[in-house]
Amino acid sequence: MREFQTKGHTYVMGILNVTPDSFSDGGQYNQMDAALFHVEEMIKEGMDIVDIGGESTRPGYTVLSEEEEIARVAPIIEKIKTKFNIPISLDTYKAKVAKAGMKAGADLINDIWGLKYDMELAGVIAEAEASCCLMHNRKEAVYQDYMQDVIVDLQETIAIAHKAGIADGKIILDPGVGFGKTYENNLEIIKRMEQLHTLGYPVLLGTSRKSVIGLTLNLPPKERVEGTLVTTVMAVMKDAMFVRVHDVKENVRAIKMAEAILYG
Numbered sequence: 001m002r003e004f005q006t007k008g009h010t011y012v013m014g015i016l017n018v019t020p021d022s023f024s025d026g027g028q029y030n031q032m033d034a035a036l037f038h039v040e041e042m043i044k045e046g047m048d049i050v051d052i053g054g055e056s057t058r059p060g061y062t063v064l065s066e067e068e069e070i071a072r073v074a075p076i077i078e079k080i081k082t083k084f085n086i087p088i089s090l091d092t093y094k095a096k097v098a099k100a101g102m103k104a105g106a107d108l109i110n111d112i113w114g115l116k117y118d119m120e121l122a123g124v125i126a127e128a129e130a131s132c133c134l135m136h137n138r139k140e141a142v143y144q145d146y147m148q149d150v151i152v153d154l155q156e157t158i159a160i161a162h163k164a165g166i167a168d169g170k171i172i173l174d175p176g177v178g179f180g181k182t183y184e185n186n187l188e189i190i191k192r193m194e195q196l197h198t199l200g201y202p203v204l205l206g207t208s209r210k211s212v213i214g215l216t217l218n219l220p221p222k223e224r225v226e227g228t229l230v231t232t233v234m235a236v237m238k239d240a241m242f243v244r245v246h247d248v249k250e251n252v253r254a255i256k257m258a259e260a261i262l263y264g
Helices: 032-044 064-082 096-104 121-128 145-166 185-190 193-199 211-218 226-239 248-263
Strands: 009-015 049-053 088-091 107-110 131-135 171-174 240-243
Touching: 009 145, 009 248, 032 049, 032 064, 049 064, 049 248, 064 088, 088 096, 088 240, 096 107, 107 121, 107 145, 121 145, 131 145, 131 193, 145 185, 145 193, 185 193, 185 211, 185 226, 211 226, 226 248
Parallel strands: 009 049, 009 240, 049 088, 088 107, 107 131, 131 171
Antiparallel strands: none
């Protein structure tokens, strides 16, 4: 897998939802040809890694069986691997799906539950010596000391990873905007995400078209690109390693401009 420098540049993870019910682009890319065309398009626009999701994780999403999810993601991962030279992230929290996805060619597992949903997942990632993006999440948005609680939750996630044998150099952390958080919590975690650097791992910010932008600007998902760009610039300013986005071209341009100002 390609090496990413951990400081001084923010990379773009492009979103490919092969789901019929994603909140933002549901059904658009769940046919093989359309999916491959979209990957090619995002590569041309400057995408550094593609994130494939077979199960929507929008509020009220339907949980798929592992077999259904594998049937959606494995063929597209295999096809992307043969056609394009791009690292592949698989967005799943299920060990069986992760195993099949990595067998098909996925390089990174992007887990919205931070290894706390399926207790076998950490071992599967460790065995494959794969990278992982581990997200902060809670079933309910109840906190005593918000930022401190987020950091403690992520320390628990890191401990699970270590116990399974996942190497430090394979771990990325995600503050989990839109997951187990109120609207105010979401704004605060974006504002204070640099505090996650105290944990010692690269950070990925995923805010693209999310409800925190929709609620702030009173706009539907397809009209949230400008709001997303603001959060991307903040990610650059706060040394996030990745942003996970739908609109690759616009976000690549925003990163280039922000980095030119910050680093000359």
